[in-house]
Amino acid sequence: AQSVAQPEDQVNVAEGNPLTVKCTYSVSGNPYLFWYVQYPNRGLQFLLKYITGDNLVKGSYGFEAEFNKSQTSFHLKKPSALVSDSALYFCAVRDTGGYNKLIFGAGTRLAVHP
Amino acid sequence: SQTIHQWPATLVQPVGSPLSLECTVEGTSNPNLYWYRQAAGRGLQLLFYSVGIGQISSEVPQNLSASRPQDRQFILSSKKLLLSDSGFYLCASYQGGGNSPLHFGNGTRLTVT
Numbered sequence: 001a002q003s004v005a006q007p008e009d010q011v012n013v014a015e016g017n018p019l020t021v022k023c024t025y026s027v028s029g030n031p032y033l034f035w036y037v038q039y040p041n042r043g044l045q046f047l048l049k050y051i052t053g054d055n056l057v058k059g060s061y062g063f064e065a066e067f068n069k070s071q072t073s074f075h076l077k078k079p080s081a082l083v084s085d086s087a088l089y090f091c092a093v094r095d096t097g098g099y100n101k102l103i104f105g106a107g108t109r110l111a112v113h114p
Numbered sequence: 115s116q117t118i119h120q121w122p123a124t125l126v127q128p129v130g131s132p133l134s135l136e137c138t139v140e141g142t143s144n145p146n147l148y149w150y151r152q153a154a155g156r157g158l159q160l161l162f163y164s165v166g167i168g169q170i171s172s173e174v175p176q177n178l179s180a181s182r183p184q185d186r187q188f189i190l191s192s193k194k195l196l197l198s199d200s201g202f203y204l205c206a207s208y209q210g211g212g213n214s215p216l217h218f219g220n221g222t223r224l225t226v227t
Contacts, residue, residue, distance in 0.1 A: 034215055043118075043204055043218035044158075051213045090158070099163055099171075100146055100208040102216055106157040 002027045004093050006105035013081045014113050021076040021108045023091030032094035033074040034102065035065055037087045044090060050074060061085070081112045116141045118219035120205050126225045133178075133192040135222050137205030140186070145209035147188040148216065149180055152202040164188060200226045 003026045013019045025031055032051055036044040048059025055067045065076045074091060088107050095101040117140040127133060139145055149161040160173045162180035170180050177196050181189045188205055202223050206216040 032213070036215075036218075041202075041221070041223065043120075043220045044206075044216075046215040046217070049213065049215055088156075099165060100214075100216070101148070101160055101163060101173075103160075104150075104158040 002093060002095060002103055004091050004103055004105035006089075006091055006108045008108050009106075010109045010111060012111045012113065015083050016080050019076075019078050019081045019085070019110065019112070021089050021091075021110060023074045023076065023105060024072050025074060025091070025093045026072065027093050027096060029096055031072075031074075033065075033067065034092040034094075035059065035063070035074075035076050036090045036092065036104075038090065038107075039087050047076070047089075081110075083112045083114055086110055086112045116145070116207055116209065116217045118205055118207055118217055120203075120219035120222050122222060123220065124223045124225075126227060127195050128227055129197055130194050133190070133195050133199070133224070135190040135203055135224070137188040137190075137219055138186055139188075139207045142186070142207065142209040144185060145207040147182065148206040148208070149188065149190050150204045150206060152204060152221075153200075158204065162190070195226045197226050200224055 005024045034049045035047040038044050048057050050057045050067045058064045063078050090107050091105040092102040119138045148163045150158045152158050164182045178192050202221050204221045205219040
């Protein structure tokens with residue numbers, strides 16, 4: 001069965017420090033992977049995607065993600081965290097059953113402290 | 115670019131009452147449309163998706179139904195709400211090449227009392 005795991009419910013980081021939000025996936029074939037961010041009482045905003053090509057993907061707001069096929073991981077990173085990055089982050093994989101459905105992880109709450 | 119409108123933004127309904135949530139999409143045509151539910155501020159569960167007018171696929175058995183009367187309109191309904199129907203309902207749209215992301219509306223927070 002296809003799935004996405006985000007092993008950390010919450011990540012705490014000091015402003016200015018690098019951050020990592022972890023994601024692992026299970027899917028048959030080549031994965032299409034996505035990261036989204038959600039602010040309180042809002043919809044999800046797209047950050048970045050991996051389809052093919054370079055394992056390091058750059059996205060919006062200074063975020064990047066590293067695809068690692070052998071570890072089936074797609075961790076979200078940022079070199080220097082901002083307080084405004086505090087939000088709920090979701091990793092997702094495209095369902096191989098078609099129709100461009102996405103399967104989401106449970107989400108990780110990022111808290112950046114001043 | 116696509117814009118997804120959802121209304122109402124918040125809704126409080128008693129158990130047993132009917133429900134109708136509406137989603138409309140601008141800036142695209144013939145999109146795939148999706149209803150997701152987010153419980154307790156965390157994970158998202160796909161409820162329904164639609165690839166065209168009148169075409170609805172259900173992902174999980176439940177008390178809800180969906181309809182797509184027009185190309186860019188997607189409606190989530192219930193005849194009788196349950197307490198367990200409470201949650202944050204998100205409409206999403208997909209249109210374009212195979213590598214495009216889903217775009218989401220701002221959601222409707224439903225509280226069933």
